Amino acid sequence: MTATTAGPSTPLVTGGSGTRTGRRALRAAASRVLLANWTGASTVPSHTLYPHQWSWDSAFIAVGLSRLSPRRAQRELETLLSAQWDDGRIPHIVFNPAVPLDAYFPSPDFWRSSTAGATAGAPRDIETSGIVQPPVHALAAWLVHESDPETSGRRGFLARVYPRLTAWHGYLHTNRDLGGHGLASVLHPWEPGMDNSPCWDRPLERVDPAPATSFRRADLTHGDAADRPTDLDYGRYVRLAADYRDRGYTDTGAGVGAAAPHGFVVEDPGFNAFLIVSEHALAAIALTLGQDPRPHRERARALTTALVRRLWHPEAGLFLCHDLRTDTPIEEKSVTGLLPLLVPDLPGHVVEALLRTASGDHFGLGSTTALAPSYDLRGHSFDSSRYWRGPAWFNINWALERGLRQHGALARADDLRQTILTSAGASGFAEYVDPRTGRARGTADFSWTAAVVLDLLARTEEPGKGAGR
Template sequence: MNVTRERAAAVLAGNWLGASTVPSRSLYPHQWSWDSAFIAFGLRHLSPSRARRELVTLFEAQWPDGRVPHIVFDPATPPEAYFPGPSFWQAGRTSGLVQPPVHARAVLAVHETAPDLQFLAALYPKLVAWHDHLRTHRDAGGRGLVAIVHPWESGMDNSPAWDGPLSRVTPATGFVRRDLAHGAAGDRPGDDDYGRYVRLAADYRDSGYRDFGTFAVEDPGFNALLADAELALAEIADELGLPSGAHREAAARIEKALQETLWHDGFFFARDVLTGSLTPEYTCAGLLPLVLPDLAVAPALVAAATGPRFRLGRVHGVPSHDLTAPGFDPGRYWRGPSWSNIGWLVRRGLVCHGEFALAARLGGDLVEIAARTDFAEYVDPLTGAGHGTRSFSWTAALTVDLLADQPAAVA
């Protein structure tokens, strides 16, 4: 077996709880929503049954309204191990926020590796309910796009794209940050930003998890992944012999809304629903629509990815923020570092649009840098130095998936 693959498999084995995988034993000791989807992409090559269990466990925590919570808390983990924990959310064993809907694509991938119609049939209605929840409860702007109500819902918690909308939020005080016990302060969000995250989460909780409140943003990454998930759901429906046209139509509507609402001057930007303004920051979320195979503006977006702001193919991975921006920080959470899941998604998008050489170069770099940094949570795009926690599950899992597609990438 490939040495890097063996090491990645050992990370996933070490982070396995028996029914799901924690992103990190120290920093993130519970199950996270989009993490589990990315983890399943790798687990399918090592143990399809574990990959299926990962996703089934997550959807067992689905709310009656269809939402898939962004955290499912492990009852065996001490409450003080992570903040905000279950007592903060007051939602039983879950949080009340969500994360990007990459699950349908993960379910389909697991099935393609080890066909199991029973698995597909069990998760298909749950996936439909999940997507329906997003479309019916989160269209704050009335344009057919999902609005996130908290930066954590984007999966890109500390992105500069949220600075403007967050400026309206008064930071909470009087809480203890558990993350700083396991990560360097220079790599993590600042105290004021974290206080704003806590305030927003508490306000949303106190509204009964219904109100948009002071933060409602249409994120291009979240919406692109929902459109892609609808395309995956169409393929799942085809496998089950069910009508699939509505899913393809939903994907087309989201893609159209993305281009009409969030595309400006050669890039996709987030939109503050409360002001109607696009945020001025170039972030990696604006590259994620590349996963959509019929994206009309794909050539312009590839040009943006390879231009001076992201220098794709000439730096490590995909920088999370504009390399030329004054606020670019190569080590701070989502303000510059490269993440393996974003690189993996952008690579998929490059393949979709025939950019095979660039995709191969990106994939090889993702594998090499993961191995060299002991599967770091994120890396400096300029030097390749690791940041955040090590033995990070989605880094390991996506390395396994890349090696399955590019077996000669790293010996």
């Protein structure tokens, strides 16, 4: 994604989100963001520089939309799923044909999905990207259903999305288990969602960047270069995407090594944590539909076992990414290594270590930082302004709040929930913020920031499910 530092069009909500009046004002402001970013069938992350539909954005957006309009939330996910490829993948961007090609790069004429992706079953009548993003969608579908089971049941929402979500997970379990270890792999830094994380610096060193003259960075037209990936990194992103496209968006089987066609192959703990949680959600959906939930539960257990076996590093106190090209762990400490707190069946000693790491010197959650940073505060590449190299993101902190609550750290979850609400309102629903000061970074009126606010407010006020939920 791209970013801009333009000021918010939504008035800042500068405090009082803990009072009933303050919560009402915050809810109204967040609602305005989502309503303004709605296009009629889906929601753009922001109109200025994100004029299409993004995959994991829509999952978070649907969760928030369900607190305003369950039918609109259902349509958000159904619109995304209508662009699913025959091999099961959900592309990370679904392009709006009414938007000019120069409004965003890489644009549809770069990806050429309907032709380059024909063998992999890309839609003929919808242009998309060819890569994927974290599989949050089944979790989102279940939460949308839970927000209004009557409307969901009457419209047959779960029955419609269940086969598509099952196919999506099937793609990840088969086509993307590139190491043969039972975990899904990512083939591009954009796929785990944390685009320019320092975790990718070493794997990207072996990628020859595309010539600077071969593309134009639309993000720098509106955004602050200090907040964005460097030109060198962007050239490498373009090279990886172009190579994947030119191979027809085909994936390889097990046994990835130095001679593999993919220049970037990584097992990411956050990506797989979302897959595990979404398998549990598919089990709940299957049970609701009168189908057998056991296959999903078995996959969730197998994924959890593989996640701990492969990516847990007790000496680091968190999960680390693993470079499959060199078969070595990536030593950088990223917030992706804390996201397995979402997983319900982690060993107790792993949970305890993750809780210590989250509040310790590297992330400082609740002590030196208001929100969890995207990267190690003590890391050599920490930058409080530059995208995923330090700033705090609201969707990630929403996920951590769920993880803390799930594992019984209720007071810490309550504190994080309140901080998310206060920081989101004060920043004008910023894309991301400085983790220490809360200063707004990136674009304003960002959809998933508004969406997670609506979900947290609703969960705070549900009868019997307040601070302890």
